[in-house]
Amino acid sequence: MEHVDAIVIGMGPGGEVVADRLLTEGRRVAVVERELIGGECAYYACIPTKVLLRSPEAREEAADVAGLSRPDRKWSELRSYRDGMVRHLDDSAQAENYRDRGALVLRGAARIVGRDPWRVEVTGTEVTADHVVVATGSSPIRPPVEGLDRLGPDLVWTNREATNLTEIPSRALVIGGSAVGIELGGFLADMGSKVTIVQRGPRLLDREDPRLCGLVTERFEAEGVTVRTGAEVSSVASEGNGVVAELSDGSRVHADVVVLATGRRPRGDELGLADLGVEPDRGSLPVDEHCRVAPGLWAVGDVTARSMFTHVAKYQGRVVADNVLGGSRVADYTGVPRVVFSHPEIAAVGLTEEQARDQGVDVTTSEVDLTEVLARPWTYATDPIGRLGLVADRGRGVLVGAWAFGPMASEWIHTVSLAIRTGLSVETLRDSIPQFPTYNEGYIVALEALDV
Ligand SMILES: Cc1cc2nc3c(=O)[nH]c(=O)nc-3n(C[C@H](O)[C@H](O)[C@H](O)COP(=O)(O)OP(=O)(O)OC[C@H]3O[C@@H](n4cnc5c(N)ncnc54)[C@H](O)[C@@H]3O)c2cc1C
Numbered sequence: 179m180e181h182v183d184a185i186v187i188g189m190g191p192g193g194e195v196v197a198d199r200l201l202t203e204g205r206r207v208a209v210v211e212r213e214l215i216g217g218e219c220a221y222y223a224c225i226p227t228k229v230l231l232r233s234p235e236a237r238e239e240a241a242d243v244a245g246l247s248r249p250d251r252k253w254s255e256l257r258s259y260r261d262g263m264v265r266h267l268d269d270s271a272q273a274e275n276y277r278d279r280g281a282l283v284l285r286g287a288a289r290i291v292g293r294d295p296w297r298v299e300v301t302g303t304e305v306t307a308d309h310v311v312v313a314t315g316s317s318p319i320r321p322p323v324e325g326l327d328r329l330g331p332d333l334v335w336t337n338r339e340a341t342n343l344t345e346i347p348s349r350a351l352v353i354g355g356s357a358v359g360i361e362l363g364g365f366l367a368d369m370g371s372k373v374t375i376v377q378r379g380p381r382l383l384d385r386e387d388p389r390l391c392g393l394v395t396e397r398f399e400a401e402g403v404t405v406r407t408g409a410e411v412s413s414v415a416s417e418g419n420g421v422v423a424e425l426s427d428g429s430r431v432h433a434d435v436v437v438l439a440t441g442r443r444p445r446g447d448e449l450g451l452a453d454l455g456v457e458p459d460r461g462s463l464p465v466d467e468h469c470r471v472a473p474g475l476w477a478v479g480d481v482t483a484r485s486m487f488t489h490v491a492k493y494q495g496r497v498v499a500d501n502v503l504g505g506s507r508v509a510d511y512t513g514v515p516r517v518v519f520s521h522p523e524i525a526a527v528g529l530t531e532e533q534a535r536d537q538g539v540d541v542t543t544s545e546v547d548l549t550e551v552l553a554r555p556w557t558y559a560t561d562p563i564g565r566l567g568l569v570a571d572r573g574r575g576v577l578v579g580a581w582a583f584g585p586m587a588s589e590w591i592h593t594v595s596l597a598i599r600t601g602l603s604v605e606t607l608r609d610s611i612p613q614f615p616t617y618n619e620g621y622i623v624a625l626e627a628l629d630v
Pocket residue numbers: 187188189190191192193210211212213214215216217218219220222223224225227228286287288289313314315316337358445448449478479480481486487488489490491
């Protein structure tokens with residue numbers, strides 16, 4: 179039986195960062211993947227959604243730029259670019275690359291079958307290791323809707339079917355109104371689908387600041403998307419080539435496809451760990467501040483249920499690699515940015531006003547319509563949009579949260595991400611000199627409006 183320094187189970191972005199760092203440092207590494215090296219993110223989530231969303235975004239932006247008109251959609255060209263970006267669902271080059279770098283590449287579902295030392299079995303082959311890193315990601319949750327399981331994947335799409343779609347449906351019913359629902363629903367609507375989003379909670383993006391949720395909802399409604407909040411889908415059934423759904427209030431929605439966007443469940447309970455004394459919690463693996471589950475057993479990414487984002491999976495991957503290499507690095511989740519790639523982009527970081535109050539912070543807030551105070555929105559578009567909200571701790575004189583709605587908010591939210599992470603004072607931030615004319619200048623106006 180071969181013994182290696184580390185076995186990485188699951189080769190999404192979290193697992194890839196760990197494997198890459200350990201190989202670079204000359205360790206003997208086995209990598210295990212049951213589907214595609216690159217994980218959900220590369221083939222069915224982040225990459226295809228961002229590729230698909232960019233085309234309608236640029237189309238709308240062109241229509242709103244002086245001297246341009248709205249370009250034509252070219253779905254077949256966008257589709258084939260998407261196909262290239264998801265590598266035609268072929269990871270043979272990735273596997274070859276890991277082999278060339280000295281990794282033992284194992285194909286199949288791993289199970290952890292022993293400890294002291296850790297022992298992993300993959301399709302009949304067993305390997306032992308000093309360290310095992312679990313990076314097995316998460317699966318979409320299927321809501322308990324009567325009739326859902328009687329419909330096939332042509333009628334009920336998870337993120338997998340939705341991101342690899344070949345035709346744009348005329349009508350789509352999206353269940354769930356957070357990041358996945360907004361990105362996929364927004365894309366389909368921009369491509370001409372009649373979209374209905376059914377959200378169980380009181381508003382879209384229900385964990386974010388209500389002002390932000392209101393702005394997104396207004397924008398969706400202006401674009402013809404039907405948003406049904408405080409509602410649930412009770413049942414679905416096939417109807418002709420499509421589906422008919424009955425909602426909790428008795429109303430009906432007719433659609434060609436149902437898109438599931440109702441959250442994800444970590445895959446920590448498919449590895450046999452309970453037999454070895456490690457009990458997953460609703461699928462997630464409990465980790466300490468070093469991302470350690472048990473001595474020599476580590477977890478990164480969605481399987482830890484800590485902010486399910488690729489940037490968090492990659493960060494945890496860097497932390498775990500350093501720890502496997504002998505360090506004692508602690509993961510700190512302060513100031514993780516949260517972006518939804520809608521049009522315009524939604525970005526948030528830190529605490530909402532309500533969360534800050536609940537934590538006893540001496541809260542003060544400000545909100546700025548960036549189109550009223552900056553030049554940048556008007557050099558960018560003829561009918562611009564842009565809002566920024568700040569949440570500060572008056573007593574400590576620091577920012578504790580921010581939200582933004584505007585072009586490229588995914589980029590400029592990082593100013594606050596870094597400020598919160600490093601505890602930069604409001605006074606220091608007010609004394610910064612952002613480039614003119616940029617959206618970053620909005621921070622000066624919003625900071626000056628704070629009662630700090
Ligand atoms: C539609 C959508 C869009 C998203 N967009 C973004 C975005 O823009 N930005 C962002 O930061 N996040 C985004 N996310 C979230 C992001 O996809 C995840 O947070 C990220 O993929 C987590 O990475 P991971 O390495 O933990 O797991 P994954 O990417 O899920 O990879 C896990 C891998 O483990 C493998 N595996 C599972 N079990 C086993 C086993 N027993 N043996 C061997 N292999 C196994 C799987 O096959 C998979 O390849 C999006 C999610 C969705 C659904």
